[in-house]
Amino acid sequence: MDGLAETASRAGSRPTVGLVLTGGGARSAYQVGVLLALAELLPRARNPFQVIVGTSAGAVAASVLAAEAHHWRRAVAGLERVWANFRSEQVFHVDKGHMLRAGAHWVLALVSGGLVLAPPKSMLDNSPLRELLGVHVDCDGIRRSIARGHLRAFALCSTSYSTGRSVAFFDGVDSIRDWSRVQRIGCRTQLTIDHLMASAAIPLLFPPIRVGEDYFGDGAMRQIHPLSPAIHLGADRLLIIGVRQRRAAGVNVASDRLHTLMPTPGEIFGYMLDTLFTDQIYGDLEQLERINTLVHSAPQATHGERPIETLMLAPSVDPREIAARHAKEMPSGLRALLRVIGGRDASGYQLASYLTFESGYTRELIALGYSDAMEARSALGAFMSGEKLPQVMTASGVAQAT
Numbered sequence: 001m002d003g004l005a006e007t008a009s010r011a012g013s014r015p016t017v018g019l020v021l022t023g024g025g026a027r028s029a030y031q032v033g034v035l036l037a038l039a040e041l042l043p044r045a046r047n048p049f050q051v052i053v054g055t056s057a058g059a060v061a062a063s064v065l066a067a068e069a070h071h072w073r074r075a076v077a078g079l080e081r082v083w084a085n086f087r088s089e090q091v092f093h094v095d096k097g098h099m100l101r102a103g104a105h106w107v108l109a110l111v112s113g114g115l116v117l118a119p120p121k122s123m124l125d126n127s128p129l130r131e132l133l134g135v136h137v138d139c140d141g142i143r144r145s146i147a148r149g150h151l152r153a154f155a156l157c158s159t160s161y162s163t164g165r166s167v168a169f170f171d172g173v174d175s176i177r178d179w180s181r182v183q184r185i186g187c188r189t190q191l192t193i194d195h196l197m198a199s200a201a202i203p204l205l206f207p208p209i210r211v212g213e214d215y216f217g218d219g220a221m222r223q224i225h226p227l228s229p230a231i232h233l234g235a236d237r238l239l240i241i242g243v244r245q246r247r248a249a250g251v252n253v254a255s256d257r258l259h260t261l262m263p264t265p266g267e268i269f270g271y272m273l274d275t276l277f278t279d280q281i282y283g284d285l286e287q288l289e290r291i292n293t294l295v296h297s298a299p300q301a302t303h304g305e306r307p308i309e310t311l312m313l314a315p316s317v318d319p320r321e322i323a324a325r326h327a328k329e330m331p332s333g334l335r336a337l338l339r340v341i342g343g344r345d346a347s348g349y350q351l352a353s354y355l356t357f358e359s360g361y362t363r364e365l366i367a368l369g370y371s372d373a374m375e376a377r378s379a380l381g382a383f384m385s386g387e388k389l390p391q392v393m394t395a396s397g398v399a400q401a402t
Contacts, residue, residue: 021053063191
């Protein structure tokens with residue numbers, strides 16, 4: 001769209017725009033669709049995000065964008081190719097042999113009280129994900145992007161199992177210092193695949209990852225203020241790409257289901273993932289709105305706080321509905337697991353929507369993200385160029401907090 005490209009390329013003082021990619025498992029394909037639309041709407045612009053922060057599955061796309069910040073549209077195109085052709089076996093072992101061995105291990109560990117076999121490290125073996133990341137993520141490229149001025153800062157968020165703190169492992173320009181707040185710290189480090197694997201280590205599903213002398217898990221677990229790292233790294237405006245409709249927070253998706261039915265273990269686990277990846281974002285947006293109001297009305301009382309403008313895009317269609325349409329594409333081993341724990345039936349597909357790394361599902365999410373972003377093009381144009389945001393948002397998947 002020429003108008004958006006012209007607006008975004010105007011000279012003058014512009015805010016530092018940060019990109020925040022939340023966790024979401026397979027739902028993160030939606031984020032790729034939004035990025036694909038942005039690359040089309042800004043055809044001549046250089047990397048529009050000087051600060052990039054990723055958590056869990058969002059950390060994967062964030063790492064690729066940071067490593068190729070000098071060719072960010074090429075990076076987005078590469079992400080689209082990978083996500084549009086995804087298979088679950090690229091993320092974790094789902095063949096019947098692996099699933100049967102894992103099930104037998106759990107049973108033997110349980111009946112023997114851990115004497116014959118220790119409990120497994122996790123429900124699923126995600127070693128294929130490490131191999132995939134080793135091919136597509138150039139961690140050395142992140143440092144080059146920063147050194148050459150294509151990127152101000154980049155962070156991967158994880159959780160320390162020993163301290164219980166949320167840790168933002170970051171690299172950036174020399175002026176950025178480590179920070180420490182209640183239950184959260186920022187630590188400058190040379191980022192590696194281990195940091196990325198740690199950020200995406202969903203508890204119980206995937207094993208903890210050792211980094212240094214500590215073990216780390218999914219970055220969303222103790223991330224009370226998920227927008228904080230991007231602000232510490234210098235962003236004035238934050239584009240947040242979520243993976244859940246704000247109203248779609250319950251267990252059930254089927255409108256005709258009786259509310260008196262007890263949720264299954266699979267449904268509860270899906271609900272836990274949904275809470276893990278999304279609830280803190282909406283809470284942090286509300287807190288930022290209150291802080292911004294205080295900054296504008298009583299700046300003397302804010303101790304130097306600066307206003308942070310935000311724009312959040314989230315799916316206009318519930319991903320559970322999309323997952324239901326692609327349930328038959330899941331590998332038989334994964335279907336069996338979800339059937340056993342009650343995570344795939346007419347009541348809803350919450351857990352399946354996070355674990356279905358199959359191309360039919362991911363392609364539909366990419367198309368949805370692209371469509372939602374295009375519907376919000378006027379808001380995105382104003383936001384990316386530093387202009388005042390329109391009062392009315394036209395896309396149902398867009399939320400604003402300023």
